[in-house]
Amino acid sequence: MAEYAARYAEERHWDVFPGTWLERVDGSPVLRCSCGDARCEAPGAHPLDGRWSGDATGSATAARRMWAKVPHASVLLPTGRTFDAVDVPETAGCLALARMERLALPLGPVTSTPDGRMLFLVLPGAAKKVPALVRGLGWSPGALDLATRGEGGWIAAPPTRMGTKGSVQWACAPTAANRWLPDVEEIVAPLAYAAGREAATARAS
Structure with missing residues (x-):
């Protein structure tokens, strides 16, 4: 995990910080979050403590030092610094991704999470822009399963x-071609459209 963290810092200039990890309970096959909370809402993938914002670093050397102390720690990236993230359901994200590729829209890295979400990385400031942009497209922000971080x-x-x-996992991995992130204004339309279609399907069912 240390090398992944160092690579993000060195190659992408992203700040990184260590998070919790999964560990076995008394040698059994059962896994739990290292925080020890049996009801943890994000097992193995949340900050170690409230100091994470100050601990985040863009130095590969500092990242390796951090993970040397907690080698099993997850790799977390703060939003609002070098990027924001637009968070949508996986089905909507796949639809939007295909549409963006057909339209040759600028696209940054995209993650896919095991809980069925996709996160599109965009320039910072998206969290403040998205509600007005979505309303401008004719949608109520509260009606769409579309969030920003x-x-x-x-x-x-x-x-x-x-x-x-x-x-x-990476649905769209970081490459030299997507080093420059899009502004959310460039991709919000297909994301809102896809999230709107998913909302309509859910209502119909």
């Missing part, structure tokens, strides 16, 4: 394992 938030980076469901 900005300042004060974080996302789990691949290959962080989340609970017993599996690991976070």
Whole structure:
């Protein structure tokens, strides 16, 4: 995990910080979050404590030092710094991704989580823009399963394992071609459209 964290810091200039991890209970096959809370809502994928914002670093050397102390720690990335993230259901995300590729829209890295979500990385500031943009497209923000993660938030980076469901993966991996992130204004329309279709399908069923 240390090398993944160092690579994100060195190659993408993303801040990183260690999170919790999964561990076995008394040698049994049962896995639990290292925080020890049996009811943990994000087992193996949340900050170690409330100091995470100040601990986050963009230095690969500092990242390796951090993970040397907690080698099994998950890799978490703070939002609101070098990027924000638009969070949608996986089905809507796949539809939006296909539409963006057909329209040749600019696209940044996209993660897929084992709990059925996709997160599209965009330039910082999206969290403040999205509600007005969605309303401008004719949708009520509250009617769509479309959220943003900005300042004060974080996302789990691949290959962080989340609970017993599996690991976070790249649906669209970081490459030289997507080093420059899109502004949310460039991709919000297909995301809102896809989230709207999913909402309509859910209501019909």
